[in-house]
Amino acid sequence: MRNRRSTGSLLPTIRALRVTTWVVLIAFGLYLGLAGYSAVTLAPSGTGSGQFALLPDGTITIVTTVNLSNPGFFAFTGLSIASTIAQPNSSVPWLHSSSAEVNLPAGGVAHPTLRFSLDISHLGAESGLLVHDTSLNETDYLNGTYANFVGFNVVANESLAWGAPFDGLSGSVGGPVPESNGTVGVQVKISFTNDAPFAVDGVLQAVLLSAGGASCAQGNLPLYAAPHAGAQLTQTFYLPSGCSVAGGTFEPTFISPGFVVPLPSEPIP
Amino acid sequence: MSFGPSPPGVALPSLPGRVALGLLRMVPVFVLLVGIPSAVLGYLAAAGVHSGVSLFTVTIGGLLFTAFSTARFILRPTRAFGPIGMARGGAAFAYLWLLVPNASILVAAGMHTSLLLHYGSALEALLVVPVLMVITAGLVTAQDSSNLTERLRADFPARR
Numbered sequence: 001m002r003n004r005r006s007t008g009s010l011l012p013t014i015r016a017l018r019v020t021t022w023v024v025l026i027a028f029g030l031y032l033g034l035a036g037y038s039a040v041t042l043a044p045s046g047t048g049s050g051q052f053a054l055l056p057d058g059t060i061t062i063v064t065t066v067n068l069s070n071p072g073f074f075a076f077t078g079l080s081i082a083s084t085i086a087q088p089n090s091s092v093p094w095l096h097s098s099s100a101e102v103n104l105p106a107g108g109v110a111h112p113t114l115r116f117s118l119d120i121s122h123l124g125a126e127s128g129l130l131v132h133d134t135s136l137n138e139t140d141y142l143n144g145t146y147a148n149f150v151g152f153n154v155v156a157n158e159s160l161a162w163g164a165p166f167d168g169l170s171g172s173v174g175g176p177v178p179e180s181n182g183t184v185g186v187q188v189k190i191s192f193t194n195d196a197p198f199a200v201d202g203v204l205q206a207v208l209l210s211a212g213g214a215s216c217a218q219g220n221l222p223l224y225a226a227p228h229a230g231a232q233l234t235q236t237f238y239l240p241s242g243c244s245v246a247g248g249t250f251e252p253t254f255i256s257p258g259f260v261v262p263l264p265s266e267p268i269p
Numbered sequence: 270m271s272f273g274p275s276p277p278g279v280a281l282p283s284l285p286g287r288v289a290l291g292l293l294r295m296v297p298v299f300v301l302l303v304g305i306p307s308a309v310l311g312y313l314a315a316a317g318v319h320s321g322v323s324l325f326t327v328t329i330g331g332l333l334f335t336a337f338s339t340a341r342f343i344l345r346p347t348r349a350f351g352p353i354g355m356a357r358g359g360a361a362f363a364y365l366w367l368l369v370p371n372a373s374i375l376v377a378a379g380m381h382t383s384l385l386l387h388y389g390s391a392l393e394a395l396l397v398v399p400v401l402m403v404i405t406a407g408l409v410t411a412q413d414s415s416n417l418t419e420r421l422r423a424d425f426p427a428r429r
Contacts, residue, residue: 010412011423017405027396032391149391156380 001046002160035147038072051198054120054165058259060198062116066099074147076104081112085139085160087126093139094126104144121259131164131169131264133195136160163195163228166263171206171250173268176239183238186217186245190233190252194225201225202256208237211247216240223254276418281346281428291343298338305332313374321371330364346425348417352409358402365392365399 050064066081079099084093099112120130142154174187188208194200204223208216217237225231239245248268254261275281281332282290306327313320337357344350412420 010408011419014405014408014412017408019402021398021401021405024401027394028398123278145390149388149394151387151390153385155383155385255339 002205013180024254031147031150035074035150035169038074039146039150054196054198054200056256056258058119058121058256058261060118060120062114062118062195062240064114066112066114066159067109068104068112070104070106073106074144075106075108077145077148079104079110079112079142079144081114082141082143083114084139085116086139087133088136091137094136120261123261127262127264130164130193130261131166133164133167134162136162155199163197164252165198165200166192166252167195168192169252169263170266171252171268173208173245173250176244179238182241182243184243185236185238187236188219188249188250190229192219192225193230194227197227199224199226200231200254202254204233204236205253205255206235207251207253208239208245209249210243210245214243215248216243216245216248220255275425275427276421278427279418279421279425283422284343287343287346292340294342295335295339299331299335302334303328306331306395314375315339317377319375320366321373323371326368326371330368333360334364346421348413349404351408351413354406354409355403358399358406361399361402362396365396368392 016234031245047118050062053061053063055061064083070076076099080099082096082098084097085095086092087094095118097114097116097118099114102110103110104110136159138158138160140154140156140158142156143152145151169190169192171188171190174189177185179185186208188206190204190206201224204221205218206221207218216239219235220239221233221235223231223233245268250266250268252263252266254263296349299354307324308322308326310322310324334357337353337360341350341353341357369389372387372392373386374386376386377385378384409420
């Protein structure tokens with residue numbers, strides 16, 4: 001009798017568990033179905049814009065604020081954006097930036113920010129970027145979790161147009177004019193286009209080297225080039241007697257109050 | 270033929286009838302667990318969407334679960350109902366558990382953008398269902414081992 005009573009009491013528990021199992025299964029299916037339906041509406045909701053600036057210490061910053069909105073029914077959590085920039089024809093990351101993690105509630109907005117820094121004083125082998133426009137390879141990564149259960153990674157590759165601040169920098173030397181003091185005057189014309197979205201303001205130091213590598217003359221040319229504007233600088237350099245720059249090299253250096261940028265050498269025609 | 274003499278207040282169905290009904294019931298279960306997932310995987314593959322879960326895994330898992338489910342239905346009037354239910358819950362748990370590491374979908378949008386979705390966390394949360402199945406079946410086994418008639422009166426009540 002005692003046995004019957006104790007085992008009989010299991011039936012209500014069994015029934016309750018069966019109902020609970022079905023309720024959990026159906027509720028979970030509805031939740032995921034609704035999350036999937038909601039996710040379909042999300043794709044085109046993010047935009048961003050980049051701001052370039054040349055800081056007084058010689059650092060170019062690219063700040064991109066991405067505007068994300070979530071018109072769906074569920075929240076994004078642990079949302080982060082990272083981005084890398086590689087040199088042309090390379091996939092090796094050169095610059096890297098990542099945003100702090102943000103949560104984006106249903107119906108909410110978030111503005112994660114990416115910030116790239118490029119010290120143009122120490123570019124080394126990449127100094128060609130200062131004198132040649134090019135196209136860089138940008139890869140963006142968006143990671144997070146949607147509706148608590150679905151993690152996602154978006155990877156997007158795009159081309160980033162790079163406008164060089166001294167695009168097409170070149171120097172040409174005019175014919176020699178003997179001076180009364182025994183030196184030879186040559187007119188040097190330096191031209192380039194500032195294709196960067198910021199102004200270039202400072203002094204361009206030019207050194208003229210002979211074909212043998214000897215320094216023949218040096219001069220400083222005041223320089224201001226507005227964004228997306230061309231610049232032409234002309235100055236007469238006086239070469240000591242016997243020092244010819246024909247077939248030599250023009251070595252430019254950009255000097256600003258806070259930094260010095262060695263620019264690539266150019267041959268003198 | 271029946272499962273044996275019916276206790277008082279119990280109307281046990283015949284074994285052939287139960288088998289026939291079980292086989293009929295197997296059709297929608299098979300469609301739900303094998304047909305639809307296989308069709309979805311095939312549709313995704315045709316659309317260029319790569320799933321981490323293979324068609325083979327889905328087919329084997331679905332067939333296994335369908336077989337357990339049908340056996341459980343047929344054996345409901347017996348003491349084997351509880352143990353087969355535990356086996357079904359265990360198989361469902363193992364199936365979901367094996368799917369978790371491969372629960373991803375890769376969508377390529379054009380040449381330059383890709384989207385990788387991971388739904389392993391959803392499957393992990395869903396593991397609570399087979400756990401509930403195993404617990405329920407364990408209680409049924411305990412119930413049946415001491416008083417099978419009590420459950421049969423509830424599951425197969427005699428018409429008055």
